[in-house]
Amino acid sequence: xxxxxxxxxxxxxxxxxxxxxxxxxxxxxxxxxxxxxxxxxxxxxxxxxxxxxxxxxxxxxxxxxxxxxxxxxxxxxxxxxxxxxxxxxxxxxxxxxxxxxxxxxxxxxxxxxxxxxxxxxxxxxxxxxxxxxxxxxxxxxxxxxxxxxxxxxxxxxxxxxxxxxxxxxxxxxxxxxxxxxxxxxxxxxxxxxxxxxxxxxxx
Amino acid sequence: xxxxxxxxxxxxxxxxxxxxxxxxxxxxxxxxxxxxxxxxxxxxxxxxxxxxxxxxxxxxxxxxxxxxxxxxxxxxxxxxxxxxxxxxxxxxxxxxxxxxxxxxxxxxxxxxxxxxxxxxxxxxxxxxxxxxxx
Numbered sequence: 001x002x003x004x005x006x007x008x009x010x011x012x013x014x015x016x017x018x019x020x021x022x023x024x025x026x027x028x029x030x031x032x033x034x035x036x037x038x039x040x041x042x043x044x045x046x047x048x049x050x051x052x053x054x055x056x057x058x059x060x061x062x063x064x065x066x067x068x069x070x071x072x073x074x075x076x077x078x079x080x081x082x083x084x085x086x087x088x089x090x091x092x093x094x095x096x097x098x099x100x101x102x103x104x105x106x107x108x109x110x111x112x113x114x115x116x117x118x119x120x121x122x123x124x125x126x127x128x129x130x131x132x133x134x135x136x137x138x139x140x141x142x143x144x145x146x147x148x149x150x151x152x153x154x155x156x157x158x159x160x161x162x163x164x165x166x167x168x169x170x171x172x173x174x175x176x177x178x179x180x181x182x183x184x185x186x187x188x189x190x191x192x193x194x195x196x197x198x199x200x201x202x203x
Numbered sequence: 204x205x206x207x208x209x210x211x212x213x214x215x216x217x218x219x220x221x222x223x224x225x226x227x228x229x230x231x232x233x234x235x236x237x238x239x240x241x242x243x244x245x246x247x248x249x250x251x252x253x254x255x256x257x258x259x260x261x262x263x264x265x266x267x268x269x270x271x272x273x274x275x276x277x278x279x280x281x282x283x284x285x286x287x288x289x290x291x292x293x294x295x296x297x298x299x300x301x302x303x304x305x306x307x308x309x310x311x312x313x314x315x316x317x318x319x320x321x322x323x324x325x326x327x328x329x330x331x332x333x334x335x336x337x
Contacts, residue, residue: 005304005305070280073284076329077287080291084291084294087298090315091302094311113301
């Protein structure tokens, strides 16, 4: 993995990548699969329910040459179209991600193929992390919504729907948040101690 | 009783050499029945009753919708194939740009690249073969 495009600090590493559950993409994949077999479904439906239309159509297109090859060609173009749509959808799914590092959360939001937004949130700004797992299927498949609330009114909250394993994500964010908090407290204590020593020595 | 009356355009000679005129009635209460009044030349007539099948739908005339002669034209199919390939190539470039720029060289992206290229090449090969054998 190469995270150079995230412009991380030299001492910063990605701890966790948070993506939506595969069920989000699964719906699109099933729809595209249905699209792939749609010509056969239409053909079967015509043959069963309205054979006159099909016969009329087949009589009409008594084309010279290899008709099977022609229909194969058209069908392959249709499959290629669906194939590229599949990968456009997958790209939108896969590149919509949260990177949790030791210092911050980087929210990369891939709304559309040419619509991308990157937002940073440092752990010291985090106020609360809320997880919402609602319903039978989300509980069984372990996915839910997660919301990271930030301090201050002007800061926008981070929100991602249908995140896989949301409790684990919440736990890691909180543990990093606590580490940052402990470090800040320790630095503050050390700074106060150093200041007191300086003042004493000056006296 | 309301009737729809239709006079057949053609009169047909009988075996005895006399002409017959056909009048068809479609009685509304029995829509599946055709009543045929057959008039002879001397105005004597007899009745024929025949069951008819009324189609549930009108079979469309596909020939008026699409001119299938275009499909007989291999150069036009070639142009369609080339235009499709160009559009496919442009969208593929966009996808590869996103994968290389933002995919962080992850295993998922590498697998997707391999799968995408191999299946696309195979499908284009099959499409070319199908077009060449048409």
